[in-house]
Amino acid sequence: MTLGKYLKEARKKSGMTQRRVADHFGWATSQYVSNWERDKTYPALYLLPDLAALYHLDYTDLANRVAADALKRRESFIVKGFGGELPKGVSVL
16 A cells, blocks of 8 residues: 555544645645645655644554655666666665
């Protein structure tokens, strides 16, 4: 499951709408939340503790999921730069 799908599922389980999440953080638009759920962007790191509480998630699990997803995207970006395959002996970490 992608991070975006995980966040969307968690939001819905907590009974929140994208608008209510945006209101909670004082944002004029729910676009930030929409972008997370569509895997366009990540929640800012400073938001993770509050987001975990809002969605009734374990903070450590959420932070680990964000980090793991970021590493996957980084690896995918680097591999694409090498034409789809990393040269032998090259690591993205």
